Amino acid sequence: MHENFGVFRREEQMQQQGGIVEGLRERYEKVVVEDKGEVFNSDLTQALELGFMLELAACMVVCGLARKESRGAHARPHDFPNRDDDNFLKHTIVTWDDGAPSLDWRPVTMTKWQPKERTY
């Protein structure tokens, strides 16, 4: 994720990362917790956290690929360098369905502060 999924993103790198995360999630099915103890078992907590991080990574891949624009910390300078309010002024909502991330959108509630392009 550090190498392929930073702020500046490329389509092919995101695709590639999708495959990597899939592979890791398959391996995770067979994860082993060495520490069998009940006290301060950080081996267990780390294993649990790894599972959560892999699910989150899978969500990020789906979102990143779907958002074909540049906005904030999601920058695609090579294919979609500009903000696209017509198509993407909306929240990305991901739910976990049947062991895989499922993509959805939700409208943004705007009040006092109207969104505008960052020009500085």
Add this chain to the structure above:
Amino acid sequence: MAVDASAHKPAATIDVALKIWRSSSKTGERELKLYEFEAPDWVTLLDCLDIVKDRLDGSLAYRKSCRMMICGSCGMRMDGAAVLACKTRMYDIARSGHVPVVSAMGNLPIVKDLVVDMDPFWAKFKAMKPYLQPGYDQPEDGREHVISQERMNVIHKESLCINCGCCVSECNAWDAEPEFLGPQALAKGMRFVGDPRDAAKAERLDDYSGQHGIWECTRCYFCNERCPKGVDPRDAIAKLGAEAINEGIDQDMGAKHAQWFVTSAKTTGWLRETELVPKTQGIVSSIKEMKFAMGLLKHGKVPLVPHVAEGVKESRALYDVVKEQGRDGALGIVQGEHALGRLEHAHEQDEKEGDA
């Protein structure tokens, strides 16, 4: 923004060997285990523990969080001295061929391997009421209470504490008397006693001067020596003592003992040891020490008339300087050039405020 992939050179590595005191959470049984591995040359002790846990033994237990000397989680001992694992670089140690022994901190019960129970630590911390107690000198409604940087610099060192427990681990007074408030809690106390916004100064000094407070410190300076953040807890305890005496909170034997040194210095220039015990403990309790006193007398250690030192004038002049400059409180506890600089600032500030 393009990164040249060819710039990634293969990292230089070192061969690290570590011995870790493992401790079972069930039986408390301890075992010294050796671990050997290859690591990048930039690793810290904490990175090494991560490598051991990831590659060699997943059951190793230790605390960690920030990896950059901010959170205070990874306090432990290396070769018997408390360190933050994340601050301890392994390069020189590994290259020298030395095999360091890593163990849990001292003075706190071991939970498992390198993890200690911090409850006694936090109990003392809480006992200090470690939060500002506002009272007098309130700012106008809606205004902030602005304190100059110079005034905060006075408690700069005490504010650096990250509650890692390294000082408590090393504290000899805590080792002898586990009820002792300890260096961390007392340094935290000074952080509030020295804060111009806190209204509970006298109350705090009274609290901290109890049986297991300020005066129970043995002044071994291990806490100053081992604190990874430069808090210098012993200096903070000295400041608390000086402030307490200044506030007239001097009923503890420790305070009386300290005061007698001052009296001795300004009257004769020598420590008047003969009178030290009665002045510290009181006459009644001193009678119990008669046997000891007779021993001293026998060895010629008790001059019948206190002798006055040749340079007593200098000693008295020093006393006057301290009084004149108002350095008989915390401001008199100065160590090093850096602290002196801060002291000057504090005085300038007071003068400015005095003029206004």
